[in-house]
Amino acid sequence: MKTKLAAAIALSLLAGSTFAAPTFYGEIDASVDYLPEDNKTGFSDKDVVELNSNNSFIGLKGDEKLTDRLSALYQAEFTFYVDDGENGSDTFVPRNLLIGLKDEKLGAIKLGKIDTPVKQLSSVVDTFNNYVDNKADITGILTGENRIDNVVVYESPAFALGEGKVKATALLASGEASGISKSKGGAKVAGRGLGDAWSASVVYDSKPVVVGIGYDKAIPSNFGGVGILNASQPEVTGTKAFAAANTLRAIGRINLDAGLALKALYQTSEVESVAGNEAAAANIDDAQGWLVGAEYNLPSAKAWTVKAQYSQNTTTYKVGDDFDAQQFIAGADYAFSKQVKAYGYAGYLALEQGSNESEQPVLGTGLEFKF
Template structure:
């Protein structure tokens, strides 16, 4: 009887309570890409047409008002394979936290680093060709971290804009760095053995920011000489080296009257000694990258945007290995049917050079993006 009474009371309390409904959202982005490869070994040249899933995902998010100032917040995202080539339900950002209107937001979970978040402001071809055409293909620093505590400050208002400060502290949980299913684990035992922080200024005309990663796992030399007969950039099959990285990144964007936006990024990375670093990463001296880009929304045809971007990254080594240079040249056009649906096309070129080895990897593609 007591159990039945208690259950009845609980149900009546739930019935009398109101909960904010979660928001269901996501994005499906697929493209058809022509990817011929002129490799260092001519017998390994390719001529391939691929369907790419470009960061497709679904998510749930919401907030629950607790007091006039305080809310509980949550969010969870899963990556999807729009082309069916890989497994669904990869890890994307997911967290639970508290948001104070005056003090900011504190989250716990897995999250993009503040340094990674800065690139979305300037990377014109973000996520294109399954992340091979954007800066993820050649830069360090594009990382999502597990076991993290994240702080996001409220906007500090200035006369012409506002400043925001973000920080992430990661716990290695007494383990080595490791790649996960969409996010990476840091090394160390304590909260903050690895961390990331950013400061950004935002206004209608100018966006500028600077960020730093400390011991955040990342890929160095992310693209290699595919199918080359000679050893890869660091000696591994994929051509990359996975290691904890100390990275400094600065970005800037200027929005000019008439629909023109100019963008730039510069960064430098060094390897931080950590358990789990791939052994060959110890030979890396530093990695320096930069990009410049532009977007132009046509004044008399607002649905159309033309854009172009050049990015470059150079990895140097402590031994006698020659510098490894990766360069991306991309141009494209978008047509926005509305705020949710966009069609796009692009053409680009990736060159990889190290001493006498050179690989040329052009790409031409078109795709459709639907946000809901």
């Protein structure tokens, strides 16, 4: 009798409660890319065709109303690979993992593993985000594209300003006494204090224009990237280094009439001296990068969008020759629906350091499905 009564009470409580269902979402993006190898004199060149999984991901997110103003929120997101996995091993790699609280008037607090506000700025302007296994976008040659473990993030509510809205985001990170380190899908900062490393941004968003500025302080990043370079014995290898970076980034996007959008980014980065920096970072003076791009949705054929982007980064060293990376890519998308598109592109990477030069063309086509 007591068991039946307890079961009845439990069922009645569940029946009287309402739980917001989570949202299941994601993206599957795969391409076939022609990336010929152009090696040093004395080494053979090769024609190479790769199947690339371009940052495909799945996730669950949702929120639960607690009061008229307050909600609990969560997100669990993972990169997955439709080819052989990252470096032939992991099929699933953590992305943004968080839990938090949101007040309609005061903003949101999030805890977990989260993209920096500086990284989030690039999504506004990076036309070829994630192409060619995440190397043809700015991640391949610029610093600042980082996801950090063990962080507290504050997101302000959006404040009306003219025709648009202004929003600020700040991230405080706690790290390891042993110094910076790479983690699955992200990185750890140096120092055990909350805020030893931080990132922040302010964005103005309106229909005709989006502008933003952000700053990273001691955020682990990759200097001297070589983008889509596919040579096994290249003339130019860069002086790559994983190190804490102080990065200032500014972005802008203008949405013109008739479906044309113009985009730009400029940033500068310096190495912050912390434990865990790779030895090569001590020789880096700074890195200057920029990007210009355009997208045009054809008025007479709305399913088609043509686009092009040029990005460049120069890493200067205290001793030795500067390292220049220039990357151009152009292509077209055909949208079957809001969820499914096919795309094709051609691009070119040029690397230069002193008298050495390396060049890398790419030709590819792919399919993207969002859900």
